[in-house]
Structure formats: structure tokens, C-alpha cells
Amino acid sequence: MNVYAFRDIKPKISPDVAFIADDVVIIGDVEIDEGCTIFPGVVIEGLGTSIKIGKFTNIQSGTMIHGLHDSGTVIGEYNTIGHNCVIHGCTLKDLVTIGIGSIVMGETTIGRGSLVGAGSLITERKNFPDMSLILGHPAKLIKKLDEKAVDNAKKTAKLYYEHGLEFKKDLKKIS
Numbered sequence: 001m002n003v004y005a006f007r008d009i010k011p012k013i014s015p016d017v018a019f020i021a022d023d024v025v026i027i028g029d030v031e032i033d034e035g036c037t038i039f040p041g042v043v044i045e046g047l048g049t050s051i052k053i054g055k056f057t058n059i060q061s062g063t064m065i066h067g068l069h070d071s072g073t074v075i076g077e078y079n080t081i082g083h084n085c086v087i088h089g090c091t092l093k094d095l096v097t098i099g100i101g102s103i104v105m106g107e108t109t110i111g112r113g114s115l116v117g118a119g120s121l122i123t124e125r126k127n128f129p130d131m132s133l134i135l136g137h138p139a140k141l142i143k144k145l146d147e148k149a150v151d152n153a154k155k156t157a158k159l160y161y162e163h164g165l166e167f168k169k170d171l172k173k174i175s
């Protein structure tokens with residue numbers, strides 16, 4: 001991975017992450033907790049603001065995580081962030097799933113156990129309660145999810161943790 005200090009601020013990466021791909025770029029004020037899996041092509045920029053990623057969260061290929069000057073990004077535990085998302089200066093509580101290709105903009109909070117459908121655009125300063133199904137462009141609260149959906153989110157996050165361990169063990173660069 002490509003880890004950069006920005007001025008005197010260095011990323012803090014748990015030695016117990018599951019897997020971080022070689023080409024991932026991590027800059028500045030970034031904390032990554034144990035059990036996380038970060039797939040190829042992810043960029044995490046903590047420039048002048050902090051980014052925290054909680055344990056057993058997976059960030060899938062091509063996603064960009066950034067902060068705003070007045071508001072960092074906090075991603076909770078057991079989150080699944082799909083491919084090609086933009087996560088920008090917002091708070092995602094625990095057990096949140098962000099569908100493939102979604103954009104979450106600044107100062108927005110997404111409650112515990114929520115699911116954001118693929119291709120959603122979540123505009124600035126929104127506050128979604130726990131266990132929300134959120135869809136659309138711009139995204140809206142569609143309905144409240146049940147505990148089964150939250151269990152599924154945990155299962156999915158655990159599955160990606162297992163994939164991360166497999167990648168750590170079996171991935172070999174061949175050219």
C-alpha cells in the first residue's frame with residue numbers, strides 16, 4: 001500500500017487489518033481499525049481533517065474517501081462500502097451498507113443498520129435515522145428496515161472480512 005504522512009500527521013493502521021491491497025493510497029489523518037479489508041484502487045485522503053474507519057469494515061474497489069475541512073469522515077464498525085463510491089465528510093454509523101456507485105456528501109449522518117441502494121446520491125446535511133432504506137438520486141428515506149436486514153449487514157461484513165483474509169494468504173502478484 002502507499003501510505004503518506006501529510007506534514008507531521010501519519011496514518012494509523014491497525015496491525016490486525018484483514019487485508020489492504022498494494023495499490024491503496026492512504027494519506028494523512030486516517031485511522032483504520034482491526035479486521036478491515038480495503039480492496040484495490042481505494043483512495044483515503046485525510047488532508048486537514050480526520051478519517052476513521054471502524055473494525056471489520058470493508059471498502060470495495062475504486063472507492064474514494066475524503067473529508068471536509070470542518071467535518072471529518074467517521075465510518076463505523078461492520079460497514080460494507082460498495083465499489084466505486086464517494087464518501088465525503090460524513091458519518092456512517094455501525095452496520096451500514098453503501099450500495100455500489102453511491103455518493104454520500106458532506107455533513108450527512110446515516111444511522112446504524114441502514115442500507116443505501118446502489119447508485120444513490122445522498123446530498124449534504126441529511127440525517128437518516130437508524131435502520132433506514134435509502135434510495136434514489138437524490139436519495140430519500142423509503143422505509144424502516146427490520147433486524148433481519150441488520151443481521152444480513154453483519155453477515156456480509158463478516159464475509160468480506162473472510163475474503164480479506166483469503167486475499168492476504170493467497171494473492172500473488174505475478175507480473
Ligand SMILES: CC(C)(COP(=O)(O)OP(=O)(O)OC[C@H]1O[C@@H](n2cnc3c(N)ncnc32)[C@H](O)[C@@H]1OP(=O)(O)O)[C@@H](O)C(=O)NCCC(=O)NCCS
Nearest residue numbers: 080081082083097098099100115116117118119120135136
Ligand atoms: C435496494 C436493494 C437492496 C433492493 O433490492 P430488492 O429488495 O431485491 O428490490 P428489487 O430489486 O425487487 O426492487 C424493488 C423496487 O426498488 C427499486 N430499486 C431497487 N434498487 C434500487 C436502487 N438502487 N435505486 C433505486 N431504486 C431501486 C426497483 O426498481 C423496484 O421498484 P418498483 O417496485 O417500482 O419496480 C438493491 O437493489 C440494492 O441496491 N442493493 C445494494 C447492493 C450493493 O451494492 N451492495 C454493496 C456491495 S456488496
